[in-house]
Amino acid sequence: MKDITTSVLKIDNEEKSKGSAIYVSDITIPGMYYAKTVRSTISKGKIQKITLPEMPENYTIVDYKDIPGKNIVRIIFEDQKIFAEDEVTYYGEPIMLVVGPDKLIIEELVKQIKIEYIEETPVFEYVNSAINYNFKKGDAKSAFENADKVIKYDYVTGYQEQLYIEPQGMVVDIEGDKVTLTGSLQCPYYVKNAVLSALDAKDSEVRVIQAVVGGAFGGKEEFPSLTTTQLAVAAKKIGKPIKMIYEREEDMEVTTKRHPSKINMEAAISKDKEILAFRANVGLDAGANIGLSGVVLSRALIACTGAYTIDDIEVNGDVFLTNTVPNGAYRGFGAPQMLFAVEMFMHHIAKEIDCDPLKLRLRYLSKQGDATSTQGTFNDPIIMNDMIKKAMKESDYKAKKIKYAKEDVYKGIGMSWFLHGCGFTGSGESTHINALVKLRKDKNDKVHILIAAVDMGQGIRTTMMKIVSQVLDIPLEQTVYDLPNTDLVPDSGPTVASRTIMIVGGLVARAAKQLKENWTPGEELTVSERYKQPEYIKWDEDNFVGDAYPAYSWGVNIVEVEVCPVTYQVTLQHVWSVYDVGKAIDERIIMGQADGGIMQGIGYGYLEVMNSKDGRIQQKNVTDYIIPTSVDSPPLDTYLMDNPYPLGPYGAKGAGELTLVGGAPAVALAIEEAIGKKIHKIPVTPEYIMELMKNGKN
Amino acid sequence: MxxxxxxxxxxxxxxxxxxxxxxxxxxxxxxxxxxxxxxxxxxxxxxxxxxxxxxxxxxxxxxxxxxxxxxxxxIEGYSETKKYDVIKDAYAEEGAVQCGFCTPGMIIASESLLNKNPHPTEEEIRVGLSGNLCRCTGYNMIVKAVKSAAKKGDGLW
Amino acid sequence: MVKNVIPVSYSEALDLLNERPFKIIAGGTDLMVQRRSWAQTPPKFSEDVLYIFNLEELKYIKEVDGYIVIGSTTPVEDVLKNKLTPNLLKAAISIMASPALRNMATIAGNIGNASPAGDTLPILYTLDAIIVLESIEGIRELPIKDVITGPGKHIIKQNEIIKELKLPISVFTNSAFEKVGGRKADAISKVSFTGAVNIKDNKVLDFRIAFGAVSATILRRKDLEEKYVGLTKDELIGKVDEIVADYDPFVRPIDDQRSNKEYRKTVALNLLRNFIETL
Missing domain, CATH: 3.10.20.30 (Beta-grasp domain)
Structure with missing residues (x-):
């Protein structure tokens, strides 16, 4: 049998290449209506009066009064309204839909709707804490009291927009009591449950089907639950199929983004230049709703020591509500902010105590058996030393480091080390998700993979089919994995948190083994597997004590840059990455994840500027929100290490997010070296570089 | 009208x-x-x-x-051609297709480039694709695919 | 009732313009974005539209009496490939937008749109481009600086069409175009700089400087340039501080969603300094 890592051609290459794959915008249903959202034009206030124009026949508005169930988008923290009622809390908050058959008439009607507000003073600062988490490991307090020196730095990170090339979109169809929602989404069952709650419907009355998804990166994790509930309510009211595709500007203004953050780091340093303890204080800007922000904060806090083991730590974090667009899931989920701060901080400590950063970092690099930041244990082998050596060798790191240290050379090379916890934080897998997978063998011995995992470009359909075909030793073509439809597939959980290969794939592999043991040619058979938390994993959610994740993936990124001293622009020269994702199920697919992830991470670190002014997003299109083009992107060299994880399918661990989280610190460190000034903020824009070169500290 | x-x-x-x-x-x-x-x-x-x-x-x-x-x-018309097959196969073999939303446009850009410049350098490929945004791939595999297509389709353009 | 027309000839276009007002579309790369509306509905034009992009009569590049003459509907990609095109203009076009845009965009569009960030405009100012406007009443030839009066504003009359532009053939021993955008391709300028110098027998015969996106229109000051004509090259380089100081008060950029005024100003003056120092 072939090594599973050997790549196969992806099953959806052909239809995607020739343009016949059906994305949500390609779907038309006879007699279909369209919907446009009427939104708040202020950041905070009461709705005093709404004046509607006379509605022509077949045109109607849909607002909170039409919701049969609860006016809440049911996700993890239930505080987001489907439609605003008497108050609005951010610019762009949905108030109602205008629905009808002709887009030109809908637009005209939207223009004529007059909403009068009593404006209130909005809050844009980090003052209104909605969630506070804090935890300790060891005794940081006495370490700080006994320290020879305390080093403190602040780090700031900006918004990041997912910028999937396909904007958000949904289509709803209705037949009798049955509502079918088809769209661009990551989590069919999140959507189904949200719609059930909004419609107060029976389980059998709602069905969710995935269309081909044109990129998601977390942006289609919880946000589609909002648009689908709105459309489902509208369809219930008027009994027509309805399509709603966001315009790019609308998508960029009102959909969730990566949380901006402010992170304060403190280190207690002993006389002999040892790091005794860390304190981290993290503030996340949630926008106007909490939504997933608490979970994002958890992941950020747990990453507070990055790839290092620090024995004594104190961690405090807040989710701050502001009157701005709600933030949410984005690949990395809190870790990119924290890892940027940790990696910069380790370098800044080294500078402060006059120590070689590489030596200092190696001294604290985590090893197998070490306690994690939450007093759990790194149970599995950590091969970071080999990975670092590999990355340094391939990039000629040491020689370049010496060469670029000269003052008149505006070149730099930066290296980040990082880890990413695979799967949901804590006991989320067992308490919240409880994944179920099924495999059905039909009479022709074709094996149907029945899971709710969504292929949004990461190749999960091919990966899962490979796992099944490998376990059963049947050709790939004998397996079937259609786009998930909640009437046909069980809830295997959302397609998030780098859990799909490790958790869902693990269950699929076990189900396939079951099927193999009971295989009778020509006979139908369905087998299922449900997630069981490994016995050794203990997690105390209230105190942040125990194993926050069942396993960790690890990585090293090296980025080389040149900075122009005239224009302060950064040119990426080359990127090297080494990853431990356990075992790659398909090498080429993982390499593709690696390429895309690192460029998103690097973009986050130096290029992608999004800010909010008076509560309004300033960069609302792809002209103003700058992501890398092919000319900006350098050659990317990636190396995968084999370090199989015993509980993952064929040894696989999570991969999707890992490849993003180290990009920003690596590029920021490279720029820091090129200009010889400390960097405290991402993105490291030319404007910021100019400031640093004029007034920054060495 | x-x-x-x-x-x-x-x-x-x-x-x-x-x-x-x-x-x-x-x-x-x-x-x-x-x-x-x-x-x-x-x-x-x-x-x-x-x-x-x-x-x-x-x-x-x-x-x-x-x-x-x-x-x-x-792309619907172009996909009937032999040149398309070469590019499409190169995209598949290099792993250049992820979510697929940019892919038809990217293939059109590849054709437009190769039509003018059948043997582009890496730099020329990157410039040729610079108006087509992709958020999934970091362009690495797409650039490799165009290189490979130019080689395998030598004589077609 | 809006009535849009695709004229079959240039003379028909002139006749139509004389009859009633039209919005003229050339490549449409700016206008179609500015007027865009909800997907699947036509862009919003309150006025009648005249489509001149396919008028073959206006697609040409030729040399006439010491001028390079470029027909107004020539896509910039064709301008880029033509051997008559001045190098400075080629430099600007080669990093303008993206290949797809360059196949549709026209220089006349850059003029009609009159954005201070328009990529070719600093070059046209530097080269003393003459804009040829034609109406049924006749032809007007005006220097570009007199055509563009502010952001999005120009003096082209309702019945006029940009027929062509004329670039006096000039000789430069050193020239540079620098565009500073948010990224390396497919970007709008934060600031741009053009410098062109002709030094013969160690004497500065011609000295031209232009900036884009640092003021309401392209910044070029002939009064300042003339101060430095007649110097030797070393004298010119020696006066770099004075030159930068001369331009300083006129470089007055704004803050927007793409950059801030401090950056724009610093970089504009850095580019000027760098150009002089590396002559």
Whole structure:
């Protein structure tokens, strides 16, 4: 049998290449209506009066009064309204839909709707804490009291927009009591449950089907639950199929983004230049709703020591509500902010105590058996030393480091080390998700993979089919994995948190083994597997004590840059990455994840500027929100290490997010070296570089 | 309304339409082509790219009035050609297709580039694809695919 | 009722313009974005539209009496490939937008749109481009600086069309175009700089500087340039501080969603300094 890592051609290459794959915008249903959202034009206030124009026949508005169930988008923290009622809390908050058959008439009607507000003073600062988490490991307090020196730095990170090339979109169809929602989404069952709650419907009355998804990166994790509930309510009211595709500007203004953050780091340093303890204080800007922000904060806090083991730590974090667009899931989920701060901080400590950063970092690099930041244990082998050596060798790191240290050379090379916890934080897998997978063998011995995992470009359909075909030793073509439809597939959980290969794939592999043991040619058979938390994993959610994740993936990124001293622009020269994702199920697919992830991470670190002014997003299109083009992107060299994880399918661990989280610190460190000034903020824009070169500290 | 004549995927077309319409909408709504996609609506992302007289354009900012007398080729027409097969296979073999939303536009950009420059350098490939945004791949595998297509399709362009 | 017309000839276009007002579309790369509306609905034009992009009569590049003459509907990609095109203009076009845009965009569009960030405009100012406007009443030839009066504003009359532009053939021993955008391709300028110098027998015969996106229109000051004509090259380089100081008060950029005024100003003056120092 072939090594599973050997790549196969992806099953959806052909239809995607020739343009016949059906994305949500390609779907038309006879007699279909369209919907446009009427939104708040202020950041905070009461709705005093709404004046509607006379509605022509077949045109109607849909607002909170039409919701049969609860006016809440049911996700993890239930505080987001489907439609605003008497108050609005951010610019762009949905108030109602205008629905009808002709887009030109809908637009005209939207223009004529007059909403009068009593404006209130909005809050844009980090003052209104909605969630506070804090935890300790060891005794940081006495370490700080006994320290020879305390080093403190602040780090700031900006918004990041997912910028999937396909904007958000949904289509709803209705037949009798049955509502079918088809769209661009990551989590069919999140959507189904949200719609059930909004419609107060029976389980059998709602069905969710995935269309081909044109990129998601977390942006289609919880946000589609909002648009689908709105459309489902509208369809219930008027009994027509309805399509709603966001315009790019609308998508960029009102959909969730990566949380901006402010992170304060403190280190207690002993006389002999040892790091005794860390304190981290993290503030996340949630926008106007909490939504997933608490979970994002958890992941950020747990990453507070990055790839290092620090024995004594104190961690405090807040989710701050502001009157701005709600933030949410984005690949990395809190870790990119924290890892940027940790990696910069380790370098800044080294500078402060006059120590070689590489030596200092190696001294604290985590090893197998070490306690994690939450007093759990790194149970599995950590091969970071080999990975670092590999990355340094391939990039000629040491020689370049010496060469670029000269003052008149505006070149730099930066290296980040990082880890990413695979799967949901804590006991989320067992308490919240409880994944179920099924495999059905039909009479022709074709094996149907029945899971709710969504292929949004990461190749999960091919990966899962490979796992099944490998376990059963049947050709790939004998397996079937259609786009998930909640009437046909069980809830295997959302397609998030780098859990799909490790958790869902693990269950699929076990189900396939079951099927193999009971295989009778020509006979139908369905087998299922449900997630069981490994016995050794203990997690105390209230105190942040125990194993926050069942396993960790690890990585090293090296980025080389040149900075122009005239224009302060950064040119990426080359990127090297080494990853431990356990075992790659398909090498080429993982390499593709690696390429895309690192460029998103690097973009986050130096290029992608999004800010909010008076509560309004300033960069609302792809002209103003700058992501890398092919000319900006350098050659990317990636190396995968084999370090199989015993509980993952064929040894696989999570991969999707890992490849993003180290990009920003690596590029920021490279720029820091090129200009010889400390960097405290991402993105490291030319404007910021100019400031640093004029007034920054060495 | 105005009478507008053009060739679409080698077929003569004559329609009486508002020349202000975006070519993108005409291709999607009237001709039901799904390979021409809207990503940004302002000519920046390249998901709606088609060939006009063999050169790449973004159909979301081309008014129908500007295609009178032109030859338009969408991915649907282009995918009938041998050159397409070479590019498509190279994309598959290099892993250049992820979510697929940029892919038809990216293939159109590849064709437009190779048509003018059958043996591009890496730098020239990157410039040739610079109007087509991709968020999944970091472009690495796409650049490799175009290189490979140029080699394997040597003589076709 | 809006009536849009695709004229079959240039003379028909002139006749139509004389009859009633039209919005003229050339490549449409700017207008189609500015007027865009909800997907699947036509862009919003309140006025009648005249489509001139396919008028073959206006697609040409030729040399006439010491001028390079470029027809107004020539796509910039064709301008880029033509051997008559001045190098400075080629430099600007080669990093303008993206290949797809360059196949549709026209220089006349850059003029009609009159954005201070328009990529070719600093070059046209530097080269003393003459804009040829034609109406049924006749032809007007005006220097570009007199055509563009502010952001999005120009003096082209309702019945006029940009027929062509004329670039006096000039000789430069050193020239540079620098565009500073948010990224390396497919970007709008934060600031741009053009410098062109002709030094013969160690004497500065011609000295031209232009900036884009640092003021309401392209910044070029002939009064300042003339101060430095007649110097030797070393004298010119020696006066770099004075030159930068001369331009300083006129470089007055704004803050926007793409950059801020401090950056724009610093970089504009850095580019000027760098150009002089590396002559």
């Amino acid at each position: 105005a009478k507008i004549k053009f060739k679409l995927n080698n077929k003569e077309i004559e329609i009486d339409e508002n020349p202000n319409l975006r070519l993108l909408d005409v291709l999607r709504d009237k001709f039901e082509f799904t390979g021409v996609k809207e990503g940004c609506g302002e000519g920046e992302c390249g998901a709606c790219a088609v060939l006009i007289n063999n050169d790449i354009v973004n159909s979301c900012i081309v008014p129908l009035g500007n295609v009178n007398g032109k030859e338009i080729m969408t």
